[in-house]
Amino acid sequence: xxxxxxxxxxxxxxxxxxxxxxxxxxxxxxxxxxxxxxxxxxxxxxxxxxxxxxxxxxxxxxxxxxxxxxxxxxxxxxxxxxxxxxxxxxxxxxxxxxxxxxxxxxxxx
Amino acid sequence: xxxxxxxxxxxxxxxxxxxxxxxxxxxxxxxxxxxxxxxxxxxxxxxxxxxxxxxxxxxxxxxxxxxxxxxxxxxxxxxxxxxxxxxxxxxxxxxxxxxxxxxxxxxxxxxxxxxxxxxxxxxxxxxxxxxxxxxxxxxxxxxxxxxxxxxxxxxxxxxxxxxxxxxxxxxxxxxxxxxxxxxxxxxxxxxxxxxxxxxxxxxxxxxxxxxxxxxxxx
Numbered sequence: 177x178x179x180x181x182x183x184x185x186x187x188x189x190x191x192x193x194x195x196x197x198x199x200x201x202x203x204x205x206x207x208x209x210x211x212x213x214x215x216x217x218x219x220x221x222x223x224x225x226x227x228x229x230x231x232x233x234x235x236x237x238x239x240x241x242x243x244x245x246x247x248x249x250x251x252x253x254x255x256x257x258x259x260x261x262x263x264x265x266x267x268x269x270x271x272x273x274x275x276x277x278x279x280x281x282x283x284x285x
Numbered sequence: 286x287x288x289x290x291x292x293x294x295x296x297x298x299x300x301x302x303x304x305x306x307x308x309x310x311x312x313x314x315x316x317x318x319x320x321x322x323x324x325x326x327x328x329x330x331x332x333x334x335x336x337x338x339x340x341x342x343x344x345x346x347x348x349x350x351x352x353x354x355x356x357x358x359x360x361x362x363x364x365x366x367x368x369x370x371x372x373x374x375x376x377x378x379x380x381x382x383x384x385x386x387x388x389x390x391x392x393x394x395x396x397x398x399x400x401x402x403x404x405x406x407x408x409x410x411x412x413x414x415x416x417x418x419x420x421x422x423x424x425x426x427x428x429x430x431x432x433x434x435x436x437x438x439x440x441x442x443x444x445x446x447x448x449x450x451x452x453x454x455x456x457x458x459x460x461x462x463x464x465x466x467x468x469x470x471x472x473x474x475x476x477x478x479x480x481x482x483x484x485x486x487x488x489x490x491x492x493x494x495x496x497x498x499x500x501x502x503x
Contacts, residue, residue, distance in 0.1 A: 198378055198386035202472065230377050231348055231390035232474075238397055242503055266343050272399050 179207050184283055187218045193225035196233035204233070208240050217249030220282050224255030229263055241273060250274065254282040287421040287428055310419040310429065312368035313384060313455065314437040315411040317345055320446040322361035322405070333402065341405045344395060349387050350377040356427060366429045368419070381455065382462035382473075385411070389449060389474040392500045396447050408444035412437040413455040432489075439486035440495055447501075453481055453494035477501075 177194040188211050196204060211219060219240065223229075237253075244251040254276040256264065264270045276282035288307050292300040319341065325334045342363060346352045354371065356364045373379050378387055388409060395404045414433030421428040436452070444450045451459075456478075463470060470476060475498060483492045 198383045198390070228377070231387045231394060234348070235390040235393055238394060239503055242397070242399070263348060266347050267394070268340065268344075268398060268400065268403055 177203065179204060181207065181211075187220050187283060188216050189220045189222055189279065189283075191222040191225060195228040195230075196226060196236075197228065197230035198232040201232045201236050205236050205239075208236070212240070212243055215247075217244060217247055218252075219244065219250070220252045220254060220279065222255050222279055223253055223260055224257070224278070226257070226260055229260060234263075234267055234269060237269070237273070252276060252282050252285070254279050287419045287426065289424060290420055290422050291424070304420075307418050307420060309415060309431075310368050310417055311413075311415045312366055312417070313372065313381065313411065313458075314364070314366050314414050314417070314429065314434055315388070315409060316437055316441050317363045317365070317407050317409050318441060318444070319361040320406040320408060325405070337402065337405045340403055341395065341407065344404060345391055345407075349391060350375055356429060366414075366417075366434075380462040381413070381458040382466070382468065385449075385451070385455075385459050386474055389498065389500060392447055392449065393474075393503070396500055397503045406446045408441065408446060409449040410437055410440035410444055410451075411449065411455050412440060412452040413458050436486065436489055436493060439489060440493070442486070443482075443484065443495060443497065448497050448499050450495055450497045453496065456496055474498075 177192060177196055177200045180191040180193070182189045182191070190207065192204065208219065221237065241251045252274040255278055256275065261270070276285065290300065290303065319338065338361065345363065346355050351365055354365045354367045356366050367384070372384065378384055388411070392407060392409065395407060398404055412433060414431065414437065416433045417429050417431035420430055440450045440452060459475070470478070478498045479496045481494050481496055483494050485492050
């Protein structure tokens with residue numbers, strides 16, 4: 177998995193490339209913790225290059241959704257492939273996240 | 286595919302021959318039981334508890350690449366069995382450490398899901414089985430029998446809501462994976478794993494060592 181961080185205005189765009197699972201969720205957790213420790217309150221996860229997400233990966237997203245909601249921030253997702261969206265639908269996660277078709281739509285929201 | 290055992294003659298010698306030729310099928314067995322499942326049926330209607338059961342079973346099986354490993358549902362309990370050869374060829378995870386990590390994350394996601402009345406809370410028992418056979422006595426069915434399967438079921442008596450109970454035999458497998466991959470337990474979801482306990486379970490002729498971990502709210 178490769179993680180790329182960019183900033184667009186107040187929004188921190190975190191792009192994940194590859195698989196997010198039990199072998200590497202700690203890397204993402206560390207990167208996101210780095211942002212929240214700096215009081216960053218808006219995070220957009222760009223999942224357009226994500227190939228797979230396991231329960232461990234979903235867990236990290238849920239943790240940071242809760243963290244940012246607690247400080248009235250935003251934790252958004254965008255760019256899901258049909259396969260990734262399927263996972264989010266079965267898990268019910270589509271009902272708890274702000275999800276956008278692409279990065280532009282999320283940044284303009 | 287399970288070995289189908291079916292003889293009409295109760296005194297048949299052939300059945301013993303067939304059974305003696307069946308190989309053991311080592312792997313990981315786990316039972317996942319829904320908490321307060323009887324209670325919710327009295328307090329809500331089928332459209333409510335049926336939906337939550339559907340959601341919970343989907344979360345457990347499909348999201349963890351386990352639909353092929355569901356052996357059976359027994360009421361509100363799922364029995365899953367992952368033969369070693371199957372575990373090692375999975376893409377979502379391919380060792381015991383990965384498996385327990387995903388099961389732990391699953392229970393944590395269920396506990397912490399923000400929308401009420403969507404999922405049900407569960408308890409889990411896990412054991413690494415060596416004394417187990419992939420046999421069935423019913424045509425076209427799949428099943429696993431052996432004393433290690435029975436022990437997995439017995440371990441559930443030490444579980445409660447959001448608790449994962451694992452035999453020391455399974456934890457040893459997990460520990461070996463952590464050693465092989467240079468992973469320290471304090472950096473994993475097993476950081477709060479209990480110490481080892483010992484218990485005499487009904488029908489098991491020797492004490493069994495086990496540990497547990499309670500999954501917490503975020």
